[in-house]
Amino acid sequence: MDLKFEKYMNLALIEARKAYDLNEVPVGAVVVYKDNIIGSGFNKREITNNALAHAEIIAINEACKNLNSWRLIDCDIYITLEPCPMCVGAIINSRIKKIIYGAQDFKSGSLGSVFNIFDFKFNHKPEIISGVLETKSASLLKDFFSKLRLDKLK
Amino acid sequence: MDLKFEKYMNLALIEARKAYDLNEVPVGAVVVYKDNIIGSGFNKREITNNALAHAEIIAINEACKNLNSWRLIDCDIYITLEPCPMCVGAIINSRIKKIIYGAQDFKSGSLGSVFNIFDFKFNHKPEIISGVLETKSASLLKDFFSKLRLDKLK
Numbered sequence: 001m002d003l004k005f006e007k008y009m010n011l012a013l014i015e016a017r018k019a020y021d022l023n024e025v026p027v028g029a030v031v032v033y034k035d036n037i038i039g040s041g042f043n044k045r046e047i048t049n050n051a052l053a054h055a056e057i058i059a060i061n062e063a064c065k066n067l068n069s070w071r072l073i074d075c076d077i078y079i080t081l082e083p084c085p086m087c088v089g090a091i092i093n094s095r096i097k098k099i100i101y102g103a104q105d106f107k108s109g110s111l112g113s114v115f116n117i118f119d120f121k122f123n124h125k126p127e128i129i130s131g132v133l134e135t136k137s138a139s140l141l142k143d144f145f146s147k148l149r150l151d152k153l154k
Numbered sequence: 155m156d157l158k159f160e161k162y163m164n165l166a167l168i169e170a171r172k173a174y175d176l177n178e179v180p181v182g183a184v185v186v187y188k189d190n191i192i193g194s195g196f197n198k199r200e201i202t203n204n205a206l207a208h209a210e211i212i213a214i215n216e217a218c219k220n221l222n223s224w225r226l227i228d229c230d231i232y233i234t235l236e237p238c239p240m241c242v243g244a245i246i247n248s249r250i251k252k253i254i255y256g257a258q259d260f261k262s263g264s265l266g267s268v269f270n271i272f273d274f275k276f277n278h279k280p281e282i283i284s285g286v287l288e289t290k291s292a293s294l295l296k297d298f299f300s301k302l303r304l305d306k307l308k
C-alpha cells in the first residue's frame with residue numbers, strides 16, 4: 001500500500017481523537033492537494049448543535065476556501081470512517097479525485113455498507129481506497145461507544 | 155393539495171429567483187417549524203466558490219442555529235428542485251420530518267430520478283411530497299439555462 005495513504009490517514013486519526021476528547025463520535029478527515037493539507041475537520045455535531053458538522057464537511061469547506069474554488073479536482077480526502085450520504089454527496093459536488101477511508105459504517109456508510117452510491121450514475125466518480133488503518137479507526141470508535149455506555153451506567 | 159404547501163413553495167421560489175438574479179442555477183429552499191420560516195437559502199455555489207453552498211444546506215444550517223439543535227425533528231423543508239445526495243443526506247442527518255419539492259432533477263435527484271435513497275435503510279425516513287408548483291420551478295430553471303446558452307453565443 002502507498003505509504004502516503006498511512007501518513008495522511010494518521011493525520012485524519014489525529015483529527016478523530018480531537019472529537020473523542022470532546023465526547024463527539026470520533027471521526028476525522030483531511031483534504032490533501034499537492035501533498036499539502038488544505039482542509040481538516042473532526043465531527044462536532046454535539047458541540048455545535050449542527051447536523052452538518054461532520055468531519056468531511058468541515059474539511060471540504062476549508063479546502064474550498066483555501067483554493068477559492070468549488071472544484072477540488074486534484075484533491076484527495078482521507079476519512080477515518082466510511083462517509084454517509086451527505087458527505088459522499090459533498091465529495092461528488094466538489095469533484096474530489098480520490099476517497100481514502102478507514103473503517104466501515106454499517107449504519108450510514110454509502111460506499112458499500114448501507115449501499116454503494118456509485119452503483120448509480122452521477123456526474124463524478126472518485127477513485128475509492130478502503131480499509132486504510134481500519135483497525136486503528138474502528139478501535140477508537142469502539143472505545144468511544146464503550147466509554148459512552150459506561151458513563152450512562154454511572 | 156394542502157394550501158400550506160403552495161404558500162411555502164412560493165417562498166422557496168422567491169429564494170430561487172435570488173439565485174437566478176445572481177447567475178446561479180436557480181434553486182431555493184425554506185425550513186418551516188410551527189408555521190415559521192426558521193431557515194432559508196438559495197444556491198450560491200459560484201459566488202461563494204463553495205461546493206457545499208446549495209440552497210438546502212444554507213437553509214438547514216440556519217435552522218440548526220435558530221433552534222440551537224442538530225435535530226430538526228418537527229421541521230419540514232420546501233425545495234424548488236429534487237435534492238442531490240448531499241442535501242438528502244443533510245435532511246436525513248437533521249431528522250427533518252417532511253420534504254416537499256417541486257421539479258425533478260434527472261442529473262442529481264436522489265428521490266427517484268437518479269435513484270431513490272429511501273430504497274435503502276437509513277435511521278431516518280422523512281415523508282416526501284413531490285411536484286408542488288413543479289411547473290413554476292422547472293420554468294425558472296429552463297429560462298436560466300436558455301439564458302446561459304444565449305450568453306455563451308454572444
